[in-house]
Amino acid sequence: MPKLIIDNREIEVRNGATIVDAAAELAIEIPTMCSLPDVPACTSCMVCVVAVDGRENLVPACATLVAEGMRIDASSDAVKVARRTNLELLLSDHVGDCIAPCQMADPNKANIPAVIRHIAAGDPAAAAGLLTGSLADIDGTKPRRACRRARQDEPVAIDLLLKYVAAHAGDLETASQAPAAHRFSVHIGKLSETELERFMVGISPDPQVIPADPSTGYTPAEAAAEAERCMHCDCRKADNCRLRDYSEAYQAKPAHFRTERREFMQNLEHPDVIYEPGKCICCGLCVRITAQEGEEYALSFVGRGFGVQVAPALDRDVSQALQKAGARCVEACPTGALAMRKNDAAD
Numbered sequence: 001m002p003k004l005i006i007d008n009r010e011i012e013v014r015n016g017a018t019i020v021d022a023a024a025e026l027a028i029e030i031p032t033m034c035s036l037p038d039v040p041a042c043t044s045c046m047v048c049v050v051a052v053d054g055r056e057n058l059v060p061a062c063a064t065l066v067a068e069g070m071r072i073d074a075s076s077d078a079v080k081v082a083r084r085t086n087l088e089l090l091l092s093d094h095v096g097d098c099i100a101p102c103q104m105a106d107p108n109k110a111n112i113p114a115v116i117r118h119i120a121a122g123d124p125a126a127a128a129g130l131l132t133g134s135l136a137d138i139d140g141t142k143p144r145r146a147c148r149r150a151r152q153d154e155p156v157a158i159d160l161l162l163k164y165v166a167a168h169a170g171d172l173e174t175a176s177q178a179p180a181a182h183r184f185s186v187h188i189g190k191l192s193e194t195e196l197e198r199f200m201v202g203i204s205p206d207p208q209v210i211p212a213d214p215s216t217g218y219t220p221a222e223a224a225a226e227a228e229r230c231m232h233c234d235c236r237k238a239d240n241c242r243l244r245d246y247s248e249a250y251q252a253k254p255a256h257f258r259t260e261r262r263e264f265m266q267n268l269e270h271p272d273v274i275y276e277p278g279k280c281i282c283c284g285l286c287v288r289i290t291a292q293e294g295e296e297y298a299l300s301f302v303g304r305g306f307g308v309q310v311a312p313a314l315d316r317d318v319s320q321a322l323q324k325a326g327a328r329c330v331e332a333c334p335t336g337a338l339a340m341r342k343n344d345a346a347d
């Protein structure tokens with residue numbers, strides 16, 4: 001049972017424990033993205049680095065076993081700066097929006113895309129629950145102006161959709177949600193024509209719906225048809241993305257090392273799972289999980305250098321690579337690269 005010191009606190013842990021395990025026993029959180037308790041570490045993300053007395057370089061805490069007498073610095077400013085730098089490197093070619101342009105433009109930062117999905121599902125009361133303040137005063141003008149769909153043809157008529165919610169949300173006079181706190185977000189920036197086409201896959205190509213009776217606004221069918229025009233610009237894992245959480249905690253700057261970004265790609269080959277390679281940090285968790293699960297065409301790294309990417313073996317498609325391990329890979333993926341296409345109306 002080795003004894004060691006982490007951040008000036010002594011602890012005795014089992015043989016074979018890693019520094020992350022030992023720190024957890026002292027309730028010292030060390031960020032990790034490429035390792036999980038049941039998946040061996042591969043030290044690709046390097047956000048878990050710590051300083052160990054006597055070692056010249058920082059070491060990855062997820063893969064470094066404790067030893068008798070170790071003295072570890074897991075929380076100094078120098079360690080935090082190194083983690084922030086590593087996060088900024090991961091963000092340097094991250095392609096995606098944490099939150100959609102319409103949500104960014106909304107004065108209350110309401111989750112407009114989720115509101116729209118509830119409308120599409122025929123549930124205006126659930127949509128109202130995501131809005132803030134008096135429904136009678138809700139104004140979708142600014143989100144409509146920011147809507148990405150305008151690049152394709154016409155913006156989603158968010159103002160009319162929110163009026164529809166106010167008129168059809170039942171007895172709700174005041175929406176319940178508190179204004180959303182400002183959170184760390186990355187933004188994809190300007191899309192090429194090809195990228196825009198990829199966003200449109202599976203989205204209603206119809207022109208903006210004009211209410212048959214402008215004085216009463218959308219009917220439920222008209223509102224649903226307009227809602228189907230939304231391109232789902234927001235990330236499906238915005239609220240459980242470890243890259244976003246740690247970037248926020250360590251105050252990482254997404255543009256610090258940014259050069260040319262990768263292309264936005266969207267793989268919809270799997271019926272339940274969406275794969276967006278531009279959000280992949282090559283942590284390798286899905287690669288190891290598909291191997292553990294015995295997938296016949298397990299995911300693997302293909303390409304070299306900056307072009308390396310995760311893809312199914314033997315040029316198979318993602319539905320063949322994730323026949324058994326889809327849900328587990330989605331759960332393990334630390335970013336929105338692998339996500340469920342649809343869980344409920346808000347997803």
Ligand code: SF4
Binds near residue numbers: 102149230232
């Ligand atoms: S297409 Fe949908 S998610 Fe994208 S900006 Fe417009 S309303 Fe928001």
Ligand code: SF4
Binds near residue numbers: 286333334335
């Ligand atoms: S898809 Fe997700 S789990 Fe797989 S390597 Fe990329 S970031 Fe890691």
